[in-house]
Amino acid sequence: MKKTVWFLIIFCYCAQGQSLPFTRGVNLTNWFQTGSARQIQFTKYTKKDFENIKSLGADVVRLPINLHGMTSGAPQYTLDPLFLYFLDQVVDWSEELHINLILDNHSSDGTNSTDTAVGKILIPVWTQMAEHFKNRSSKLFYEVLNEPNGISDSLWNKIQQEVVAAIRSIDTIHTIIVGPANWNSYYNLASMPLYSDTNLIYTFHFYDPFIFTHQGAGWSSPPLDSLAGVPFPYNSQRMPTCPSSLIGTWIQTSLQYYYQDGTVQKIHERLNVAKNFSTTRNVPVYCGEFGVYMLNSPDSDRVYWYEVVRTYLEENGIPWTSWDYQGGFGLFKKNTDELFDHDLNVPLLNALGFNVPPQTSYVREPDSASIELYTDYIQANVFDASYSPGVLDYYDDQNPHSGKYCIHWSGAQQYQSISFDFKPNKDLSYLRVNGYAFNCWVKGDNPSSSFAIRFVDSKTSDPNDHPWRMWLNVDSNVLSFNNEWHLLQIPLSNFSEQGAWDNNTWYNPVELFDWTDVDRFEIVAEEMSLANVNFWFDELGIVNPSDVFVDAKSNVPEKYNLSQNYPNPFNPTTNIEYAIAKESYVTLKIYDVVGREIATLVDEVKPAGNYRLTFDATRFSAGVYFARLRATSTNNSTSFIQVRKLILLK
Numbered sequence: 001m002k003k004t005v006w007f008l009i010i011f012c013y014c015a016q017g018q019s020l021p022f023t024r025g026v027n028l029t030n031w032f033q034t035g036s037a038r039q040i041q042f043t044k045y046t047k048k049d050f051e052n053i054k055s056l057g058a059d060v061v062r063l064p065i066n067l068h069g070m071t072s073g074a075p076q077y078t079l080d081p082l083f084l085y086f087l088d089q090v091v092d093w094s095e096e097l098h099i100n101l102i103l104d105n106h107s108s109d110g111t112n113s114t115d116t117a118v119g120k121i122l123i124p125v126w127t128q129m130a131e132h133f134k135n136r137s138s139k140l141f142y143e144v145l146n147e148p149n150g151i152s153d154s155l156w157n158k159i160q161q162e163v164v165a166a167i168r169s170i171d172t173i174h175t176i177i178v179g180p181a182n183w184n185s186y187y188n189l190a191s192m193p194l195y196s197d198t199n200l201i202y203t204f205h206f207y208d209p210f211i212f213t214h215q216g217a218g219w220s221s222p223p224l225d226s227l228a229g230v231p232f233p234y235n236s237q238r239m240p241t242c243p244s245s246l247i248g249t250w251i252q253t254s255l256q257y258y259y260q261d262g263t264v265q266k267i268h269e270r271l272n273v274a275k276n277f278s279t280t281r282n283v284p285v286y287c288g289e290f291g292v293y294m295l296n297s298p299d300s301d302r303v304y305w306y307e308v309v310r311t312y313l314e315e316n317g318i319p320w321t322s323w324d325y326q327g328g329f330g331l332f333k334k335n336t337d338e339l340f341d342h343d344l345n346v347p348l349l350n351a352l353g354f355n356v357p358p359q360t361s362y363v364r365e366p367d368s369a370s371i372e373l374y375t376d377y378i379q380a381n382v383f384d385a386s387y388s389p390g391v392l393d394y395y396d397d398q399n400p401h402s403g404k405y406c407i408h409w410s411g412a413q414q415y416q417s418i419s420f421d422f423k424p425n426k427d428l429s430y431l432r433v434n435g436y437a438f439n440c441w442v443k444g445d446n447p448s449s450s451f452a453i454r455f456v457d458s459k460t461s462d463p464n465d466h467p468w469r470m471w472l473n474v475d476s477n478v479l480s481f482n483n484e485w486h487l488l489q490i491p492l493s494n495f496s497e498q499g500a501w502d503n504n505t506w507y508n509p510v511e512l513f514d515w516t517d518v519d520r521f522e523i524v525a526e527e528m529s530l531a532n533v534n535f536w537f538d539e540l541g542i543v544n545p546s547d548v549f550v551d552a553k554s555n556v557p558e559k560y561n562l563s564q565n566y567p568n569p570f571n572p573t574t575n576i577e578y579a580i581a582k583e584s585y586v587t588l589k590i591y592d593v594v595g596r597e598i599a600t601l602v603d604e605v606k607p608a609g610n611y612r613l614t615f616d617a618t619r620f621s622a623g624v625y626f627a628r629l630r631a632t633s634t635n636n637s638t639s640f641i642q643v644r645k646l647i648l649l650k
Contacts, residue, residue, distance in 0.1 A: 019317060020201065020284050021139070022100040024310075024353070025060035026053060026325040027289065032065040033106055037083035038393045041384045043377045047093045052340045053325065054099055056354040061099055062288060062321040063090065064106035064146065067129075068121050077124045082395055084132060095137045102177060102321070103129065104143040104288070111219060113150025114181075119159040123166045130171035142167060143177040143288070147184050147205065153191040156181040164197055172199075177286065179203040184288065186270065189277040202281075204274050205289040206309060209261040211254045213305070216296030222249050228296035230255075232305045234262035264308050271309070275316045287313055287320040291329035299334070300347075307351035314353070322352065337362070337424040366430040366516070373420050373521060373540040374440075376403045385421040385520060388412045390531070399536050401441040401485045406538035409523070412530040418523040418537075425458050429515040431542055432492040435573070435616055438521075439489045440540040442474070444481030446533045450474060452526035453490070454498065458519040466500035468513040473526065485538075487612065491573075492542070556608050557581050560640040562588075562629035565615070569647040572618040576601070576627060582638060583607050584631040590615065590646070591626045598625070605634065615646075622650040 028049075034040050053061060070083040087103075094101035105125070108114050115121075122145065133140055144163050148156050160178055167176060178200050180188035186204040207213045214220050215227040226243035236259070242252045260266065278285040290309050292302040306322070313320050323329045326338045331354075336343035342362040349356045372379045378394060386392055390411020400406040409418060428436075438453060454471035472495050479486045497509035523537065557579035565574045580586060588602035598620065601613055615627075625646040632639045 020286065020319050022060035023314075023319050025058040025062065025100070025321040026331070027062045027064060027104075027321050027323045028053075029064055029324040029327050032063060032070075032083075032087070034066060035069050037070050037080040037086065038395050039384075040083070040086055041378050041394070042086050042089075043380050044383065046380060047097075049340075050093045050097055050099060052357075054097055055357060056331075056349065058354070059100060060102065060319070060321060061094065062102040062104050062143075064104045066107050067103075067105040067125055068107035071121075071125060074120075077121055077128075079125070079128045079132070091133070091136055091140060094139060098139070100139045100141065102141040102143055102288075103133075104146055104177075106146040108146055108148055114145075114148040114156070116151055116155060118145070118148075118151075119162055122159065122163045126163050127166050127170060130167045130174075134171040134173065136174075138173060138175075141175050141177055141201070143203065144179070146179075146288075148179070148181050149183045151181055153181045153188060157191070157193050161193065161195065164195065164200070168197060175199050175201055177201045177203050177288070179288070186274040186277075189274060189285070194281070200283070202277070202283055202285045203288040204285065206271065206274075206287055207290065208267065208270055209254070209258065211251060211258065212262060212297065212301075213292045215293065217293050222246060222251065224251065224296075227251065229298065230258070230262075231298060232262055232301040233264060234259045267305075267308055268312055271312050271316070271318075274318065278318070285318055287318055289323040290320065291323040293328050294330075294334050295328060299345075303345075303347045303351045306348060310352050339424065362424060364424060364427050364516075366427040367542075368430050370436070370544055371426070371431075371542040373542075374407060374537070375539055375541070376400075376405045378420065381423055383421040383423055385419040386417060388416040388418060390416070392418065396536065399443065401443070401536075401538040403538070406441075406536050407540075408534065408536050410530070410534045412525040412533075414525050414527075414529045416525050416530075419520055420522070420540075421520045422518060426518045427516045428455070428492065428518050428542070432515050434544075435491060435493070435614065436542050436544055437489050437491040437614070438495075438541075439487070439543040441485050441538040442479055442481075442488050443483060443485045443536040444479070444533065445483050445535075447476055447481050449481055449530060449533045449535075450476075450527055451530070451535065452522075452524045453488075454522050454524060455495065455513075455518050456520050456522060457514045458517045459502065460517075465512070466502040466507050467519065468500045468509070469498040470495035470513050470515075471498040471526075472496065481535075485536075489543075489612070491614075557610060560584075560629075560631055560638075560642070562627065562642040562644055564644055565627065565646050569649045570617070571622075571649045573614050573616050574646065575612060576615055576644075577610065577612045578629050579610050580606050580608050580631055582633040582635075584633045584638070584640075586629070586631045588613075588627065588629050591628060593624050593626075601627075606631075617648050620648060622648050624648075 031044050032040060070080050071077040144160055164176055180192050182188040184203060184205040189204055212230045212232045214224055215230050216224060218225045226245050229240040231238040242255050246252055274285050292305055325331055331345055331348060332338040332343045333345045339362055342360060344359060346356055373382055378384055393408040395405045396408035397405055450473060452471050452473045454469045456467050456469050459465055459467045472490055479488055497511060497513050499509045500507040560581050561579040563577040565576045567574060584606060586602050586606045589597055590599040592598055626643050627646055628643045630641045
């Protein structure tokens with residue numbers, strides 16, 4: 001019954017060509033726009049981000065998806081179950097928070113012409129999407145294809161009609177968003193047919209005047225990297241000269257006529273094209289994208305442009321989603337970590353009519369506890385910045401050491417890397433001083449291969465500063481690459497400075513690495529190509545070694561054991577491994593030669609498994625010590641005691 005009511009409400013909205021069930025929102029970009037489902041960093045955004053967006057006063061999120069890349073490819077174009085698993089969670093969040101969600105097929109980003117045979121992909125893809133989501137909330141919307149271009153209006157309109165019909169053969173409830181050819185241009189709305197389906201919304205995009213909204217954009221044609229300082233509105237005293245690289249192009253002509261195009265009146269005239277289409281056809285229109293690239297645009301002018309466009313859209317009852325939330329067109333101040341509580345562009349929020357949450361200055365504090373980098377997912381506030389065109393699968397479900405997934409890396413060329421970017425940067429100084437270690441599980445299939453692990457600090461404004469590296473090479477002397485999982489645990493204090501690569505120049509190490517300002521962690525094909533090598537990584541993090549649970553999934557020990565520490569003799573630290581055959585209450589204590597207890601390393605119930613910890617004897621004198629393991633199974637069926645001699649040299 002509820003579903004039927006929602007259908008009637010939406011039908012009334014759309015048939016009247018007036019108000020829609022949403023008014024304003026944002027595009028959540030560079031999340032589901034990856035080449036495949038296995039490259040999606042799912043934790044880039046969370047339910048908390050949706051809550052934050054809603055708190056701004058937004059009631060809709062447009063989610064750009066490289067939908068065609070989420071399939072098995074021709075001829076079936078079967079949607080990847082992993083993609084649907086991720087997307088289902090996003091739909092859950094939107095439903096729980098009562099936020100409208102537009103599933104935008106962003107397989108066309110406007111840089112390449114649309115294939116005239118694109119219907120062969122669109123129909124099977126949208127048929128599957130409709131089947132999967134037909135029973136979900138009516139707050140879900142389907143957008144057929146973003147910015148079709150290089151294809152005639154007549155052909156595109158025919159293809160889009162066929163897609164609508166395919167969706168309707170399965171799902172008669174959800175509203176479909178349709179758009180014109182020529183990059184969803186408002187000028188091409190009039191070329192769209194009178195679709196018989198009345199449960200449609202007609203979308204257009206608005207980026208006029210282009211030389212203002214896209215100054216600094218390197219992806220345009222021609223590239224506008226060199227264009228900067230174009231004002232809005234037009235001001236003859238502030239107009240930049242045409243960069244030499246753009247002389248003779250249409251950009252030079254646009255600059256000459258900017259006195260006509262760079263006005264509020266001209267923006268209103270162009271938006272009137274969409275308004276008049278809506279009125280004439282009696283259909284709803286929606287501005288799916290509008291925005292100004294922040295890199296080279298004057299910020300106050302950028303803010304004013306948003307205010308002009310947003311207010312005119314709303315005066316004419318046209319809902320909108322700005323491009324974008326985070327990113328080069330986003331709601332955050334330029335060159336920040338885009339932290340919701342610290343970095344929002346307050347004047348821009350005001351211009352868009354959004355609520356303005358309290359903002360405070362961000363103060364970086366030293367990390368004082370273990371940090372997870374990857375456990376089934378790249379963790380929150382850690383971002384994929386990898387450069388590795390080979391196989392890089394963050395969701396290998398065939399080989400995980402623990403949990404559901406692990407990372408599979410193969411085919412990397414020399415110097416390519418898996419890179420985890422910290423945002424904001426990390427202060428690891430406390431962890432380094434207090435014995436914390438980088439920890440992960442590794443499996444490799446080539447005994448002669450190697451890789452490096454390294455931390456890279458942040459490059460400051462000091463011309464003598466560079467992104468310095470602290471690294472360690474991992475080869476067969478450190479681990480066995482024999483197709484079995486092995487624990488890699490390296491104290492942060494064991495990393496050594498490597499130097500820096502900056503501006504195509506190598507700089508030798510000068511002991512300037514800054515542990516208080518660490519930008520990223522990387523796994524690198526440093527010394528060789530890994531073209532024919534496979535590596536798997538799992539459970540990556542920075543840990544207190546005494547907390548590490550070495551193995552509970554495979555090779556559960558058959559008996560209890562306390563291994564001989566290594567190294568032995570040692571100074572000042574040594575590793576101690578022990579095995580627990582059943583869930584037991586475990587104590588592991590250190591005694592001196594006269595039997596006095598000097599340290600308790602473990603005193604708790606432990607599940608069955610293999611464990612490793614580090615004993616730091618810095619505060620103890622040289623001599624002979626004893627480690628005693630005592631374990632009593634929780635059902636009291638087994639009791640075990642074992643002692644090992646430790647020799648401390650100083």
